[in-house]
Amino acid sequence: MVHYVTAIVVMLMVLEVGGSSLLSQAAAPGTSGDGEPQPSNFTYTQLWADEKGETHVQQCKMTGFSLQNYSAYQQFIRDDFGGNATKFVFTELSVGLTQPLHSTPAVQFVITLSGSWYINTTDATYHAFQAGDVLFQDNTKDSPAAKVPQHFSGAVGDVPCQQFILQINRKPEVNNLCPF
Template sequence: MLRTRAAASILPSTRASCFTSGPHRAPTAISSRSVLRQLSPYKTRRIFLFSASTLGLSTMARAENKDEQKEPENFAYVHLWVDSEGETHIKDAKMKGFELKKYAADPQFVKDDIETPTKVVFTELSPGIEQDFHPCPEVQFVACLAGAWKIRTTDGAERTMRAGEVLFQDDVEKSPAKKTPKHWSAVVGDQPCQQMVIQVGNRKPEVDKPGVL
């Protein structure tokens, strides 16, 4: 209400020109530039100050909201995790441990507490490929770049991974579980599945820790 009254006191009061005794004419639109020409320098300055302060307050509000947000809203990944017996399971999880800081240019959410990659592999799996239960070669991330592939764990759960989705798995042969954990995988559909595999061989495999990242 205060803003409405302030704006009304600044702008000139004009009568609608369409209510005249002459022939009917369509109302003429008045541009903001022509309105400003009719104002005194004092009122023009007040309009600009009012607009600038409103913009400044909204910018400050956005900045405060950004500072209050400590983590990305939904940085999703799929965890193929292992229990102490060696059975494998699937969990939809969200990454945590981000820090809002300057990285490349402007401040952004950064998570850099994962061990240094030991190997990066790009691979393309042809349609029809199906791999029986097996452990993965190293603790690794698998990012699906194109196509789709399906994983199945020893508890019978299945998940189709599509382009843009990331899998983290540590079902390796050297797992501390009682038996070697394994998973099954296959290409889905009639298109190749392209993947980027990021191995973190220096990371120790763990058990009973779903959603560990």
């Protein structure tokens, strides 16, 4: 139930700011390269494509936050992700689900609510996601790469994996590691 509440809060934040905003993890502030305070441990994983269309995984630290009054108190906010939300999807991967090689239907964030799932890239990297993990992926069929970038995915473990997906109207890019 707590995971559903978290996803609903994410949706409300997106609707409130008119863009695609993600909840940040509680963190002591650090600073950006220009001296601005930043959350010190807001991480996400990126599934990215190179110019040939091969897919890869990169661990990223999100930056670009600003301190703003939000819900009556100052909070770290990042609400510009190069596009606006176009679709919200709740999905459940059933136990044992394995998906063949495919590209993502749109540039999107995937937030794991419960359970676990994996991606396996064309460079043979395997990455598993747990509840609370955030993935950004822009390996769509419309990629400017030489071939359509794809990946495998599926459920891990003996319980279904529930996810919240937020699609945005951003153009897919190649060789753009950790854009946020």
